[in-house]
Amino acid sequence: MGAIEDYVARIEETCGEERDFVVVFKYDKKGEVMAKILQKAKVEKSISRIIFELTFKDVSFRLYGTGKAIFRNLKDKDELKNVLSDLLL
Secondary structure, three states, X not given: OOOHHHOEXXXXXXXXOOOOEEEEEOHHXXXXXXXXXXXXXXXXXXXXXXXXXEEEOOEEEEEEOOOEEXXXXXXXXXXXXXXXXXXXX
């Protein structure tokens, strides 16, 4: 079993009132990441299997087929890492 760092290339925080985080997954792990997330999270909406609106443990986020995800309204990076850990490990 790996660590989050095995899957995540970088994490960026957005500006503005809401605390959103952009997570870019490693290119070579993109397929594995998407499969794990889609298996565990609830799909609210899907657009041509390229963009997925998902929820997991009351966290709303969007997953893109390019290997990027945007997590909305999280308190801090630690909360994001907990969610990613539950989704990926």
